[in-house]
Amino acid sequence: MAKLHVSTTINGEPMEFLCEPNDTMLDALRGPLGLTGSKEGCASGDCGACSIMLDDRLVCSCLMLSAEAEGCEIRTIEGMAHGEKLHPLQQKFLEMAALQCGICTSGMLVASEALLKKNPQPSEEEVRFWLAGNLCRCTGYDKIVRAVLETAAEMRQARN
Amino acid sequence: MTDIRYLAPNTLDEAIGAFAAAGSTARILAGGTDLLVQMRSGAVKPGLIVDIKKISEMTTIEETADGTFRVGAAVPGAVLAEHPRFGKVWPGVLEAVNLIGSTQVQGRASAGGNLCNSSPAADSVPALIAAGAIVTIQGPDGRREMPVEKVPAGPGRTNLKPGEILVSFTLPPRPPGSGDAYLRMIPRTEMDIAVVGCGVSLTLKDGVCTAARVGLGAVAPTVLLVEAAAKALVGSKLGDAALNAAASACSAACRPIDDKRGTIAYRTKIAGVLLKRTAAIAAGRAGRN
Numbered sequence: 001m002a003k004l005h006v007s008t009t010i011n012g013e014p015m016e017f018l019c020e021p022n023d024t025m026l027d028a029l030r031g032p033l034g035l036t037g038s039k040e041g042c043a044s045g046d047c048g049a050c051s052i053m054l055d056d057r058l059v060c061s062c063l064m065l066s067a068e069a070e071g072c073e074i075r076t077i078e079g080m081a082h083g084e085k086l087h088p089l090q091q092k093f094l095e096m097a098a099l100q101c102g103i104c105t106s107g108m109l110v111a112s113e114a115l116l117k118k119n120p121q122p123s124e125e126e127v128r129f130w131l132a133g134n135l136c137r138c139t140g141y142d143k144i145v146r147a148v149l150e151t152a153a154e155m156r157q158a159r160n
Numbered sequence: 161m162t163d164i165r166y167l168a169p170n171t172l173d174e175a176i177g178a179f180a181a182a183g184s185t186a187r188i189l190a191g192g193t194d195l196l197v198q199m200r201s202g203a204v205k206p207g208l209i210v211d212i213k214k215i216s217e218m219t220t221i222e223e224t225a226d227g228t229f230r231v232g233a234a235v236p237g238a239v240l241a242e243h244p245r246f247g248k249v250w251p252g253v254l255e256a257v258n259l260i261g262s263t264q265v266q267g268r269a270s271a272g273g274n275l276c277n278s279s280p281a282a283d284s285v286p287a288l289i290a291a292g293a294i295v296t297i298q299g300p301d302g303r304r305e306m307p308v309e310k311v312p313a314g315p316g317r318t319n320l321k322p323g324e325i326l327v328s329f330t331l332p333p334r335p336p337g338s339g340d341a342y343l344r345m346i347p348r349t350e351m352d353i354a355v356v357g358c359g360v361s362l363t364l365k366d367g368v369c370t371a372a373r374v375g376l377g378a379v380a381p382t383v384l385l386v387e388a389a390a391k392a393l394v395g396s397k398l399g400d401a402a403l404n405a406a407a408s409a410c411s412a413a414c415r416p417i418d419d420k421r422g423t424i425a426y427r428t429k430i431a432g433v434l435l436k437r438t439a440a441i442a443a444g445r446a447g448r449n
Contacts, residue, residue: 021166059267133262
């Protein structure tokens with residue numbers, strides 16, 4: 001069986017790649033596309049380490065076939081910083097030590113950015129429910145939740 | 161090397177043609193939140209994957225002038241939640257759909273997939289049964305309709321015929337004074353599978369219940385429509401006697417299994433408890449409409 005040819009947009013750049021029909025988007029990102037920021041934790045949609053934005057919607061790239069990316073707009077953790085300038089969430093995660101081993105971090109950041117776009121002023125409860133699909137075995141979540149709330153407050157201030 | 165094929169047709173006719181021709185190893189791909197997990201574990205080895213998300217009828221939500229909603233089978237939970245009207249008219253159905261998985265899963269998972277995956281614990285199904293939702297199915301022999309409760313045949317099995325695809329859900333217009341709700345019992349606060357799930361939809365007129373439907377999940381091989389519970393509610397003012405009778409009817413309908421999530425005795429008791437709590441929420445919503 002011939003490989004499928006997929007044309008898509010990743011972090012604003014038109015991209016093309018070849019895949020098997022049963023490859024996941026995560027396989028394509030970490031394989032032919034060389035974007036290894038998205039991590040594989042569980043490969044069953046439970047851990048959120050492979051979170052990406054698909055047409056502005058937060059999804060697990062392990063639960064999506066790469067062939068489904070045809071004609072779509074995908075954003076990954078690699079598109080979050082502007083060159084050397086980190087996104088405020090990335091900066092705050094560093095400052096507040098909201099990560100330890102780092103496996104969950106890119107998924108946490110992508111998911112948190114999606115939340116703040118939808119809801120610039122989330123409550124702690126809203127942050128915790130939104131991130132319920134992002135598992136972290138190191139931090140105990142508290143520092144992550146605080147970093148997201150702190151970033152949200154600073155981003156609101158910067159806007160005013 | 162793989163012998164899997166992937167198709168993403170733009171029309172329902174193309175999808176049905178390919179799906180029917182490929183036989184029993186073909187699988188429909190809506191959100192993929194069950195299918196990809198099953199493929200990964202080796203439980204399912206599809207010969208053909210038919211992605212239905214490029215078919216507009218599968219992915220749109222329509223409200224007609226008489227208040228009927230038609231929800232495409234592949235509409236993701238997050239999209240349903242953003243509809244300006246759906247959650248106001250059917251808050252119970254929406255909360256049930258939105259309980260499926262995480263934020264990420266909500267970006268993809270659909271009520272159609274939840275129904276066709278045919279888990280007895282599927283969260284959206286009791287609420288859709290309570291709502292009196294009808295599914296439209298299309299296959300090689302044309303279109304037909306079926307109440308939601310007739311779709312599951314057992315765990316992982318449906319009553320769809322070979323080559324048939326679930327196209328959409330139709331939810332009937334709401335009379336004034338109507339409300340619905342869904343509650344599930346889980347031992348944690350989020351990201352879990354129902355030990356028992358209960359959907360109630362009812363209509364009140366001058367405080368008297370004039371119509372009711374009850375759906376009960378995770379207590380039998382398929383999600384159940386509990387007509388005896390609805391009968392106990394209709395004609396009452398939802399007082400203790402009526403609620404106790406409806407709760408007993410729910411417990412009597414249970415044919416659960418013992419498993420790590422709950423025992424037979426626990427599930428049977430909780431079914432009644434959830435009926436009372438869910439009916440109270442639905443009645444509160446009905447009183448405001």
